[in-house]
Amino acid sequence: MTACNADSQQNAGSGSRTVTMATSADYPPYEYVDSSSGNQEIIGFDVDIAKEITSRLGYDLQIQNIDFNGLIPALQAKRADFVMAGMTPTAERKQNVDFSRVYYEAKNTIVARQGSNLTTPESLKGKTVGVQLGTIQEGVANDFNKEKNLGVNVKPLNRINEIVQELKAGRIDAAIVEDTVAQGYTQSNPDLEFNTIPNEGEAGSAIAFPKGSELAPEFDRVLGEMIESGKVNELVNKWFTTSVQADK
Numbered sequence: 001m002t003a004c005n006a007d008s009q010q011n012a013g014s015g016s017r018t019v020t021m022a023t024s025a026d027y028p029p030y031e032y033v034d035s036s037s038g039n040q041e042i043i044g045f046d047v048d049i050a051k052e053i054t055s056r057l058g059y060d061l062q063i064q065n066i067d068f069n070g071l072i073p074a075l076q077a078k079r080a081d082f083v084m085a086g087m088t089p090t091a092e093r094k095q096n097v098d099f100s101r102v103y104y105e106a107k108n109t110i111v112a113r114q115g116s117n118l119t120t121p122e123s124l125k126g127k128t129v130g131v132q133l134g135t136i137q138e139g140v141a142n143d144f145n146k147e148k149n150l151g152v153n154v155k156p157l158n159r160i161n162e163i164v165q166e167l168k169a170g171r172i173d174a175a176i177v178e179d180t181v182a183q184g185y186t187q188s189n190p191d192l193e194f195n196t197i198p199n200e201g202e203a204g205s206a207i208a209f210p211k212g213s214e215l216a217p218e219f220d221r222v223l224g225e226m227i228e229s230g231k232v233n234e235l236v237n238k239w240f241t242t243s244v245q246a247d248k
């Protein structure tokens, strides 16, 4: 199979096409910078899935690390061929990008300092709550105000690590973070705790592509095969059941 097409950047001389994945590598165990190896490599659940799909399709993979809020613009500007960033396929995003099927489901949680008693949406009344800019968690916090009239002061920040720092320093009271990510950060920072928000929108992950991308159908097909064969489950066990060292 040849992977040529009119508007792709072919590497002259090299046989296979390089595809670029953009991600926000602040999201262990989905994607994060592994500093333990000394070479600052981006690793995680999403990266393993991306490597498997691209290798099965015969592409070389290149990874670009940008703020979450810049991921969809990067696809729209064709600066990246696809995004894997624990990204949830929302109706709003579907107006601008295409998505694969969902490969992992997650739930939202409230992260706060140990013993602060900020465990439910209602307890956040009048509090300052950090969220990652451009995420569905920002939407969840805004909905607390729209739907429950809680008067939450929503503070959007670029990176999850900044949210953790602000929380530890007491500059924000709580944060909305997905369960598996919250688990890693609270394990590395025992002064923090998390509580799942009941019945608050699922936060599944799918691969995003520029609208009309020719990669989307073949990526989705291989992803489907990986779900069927148990390969995705194997990676879930690898990344989600052992504890991953999140930043302090």
Ligand code: ARG
Pocket: 023, 024, 025, 026, 027, 030, 031, 068, 085, 086, 087, 088, 089, 132, 134, 135, 136, 137, 160, 178, 203, 204
């Ligand atoms: N699932 C959420 C969303 O799609 C948050 C994803 C954040 N991902 C990241 N790599 N920081 O909005």
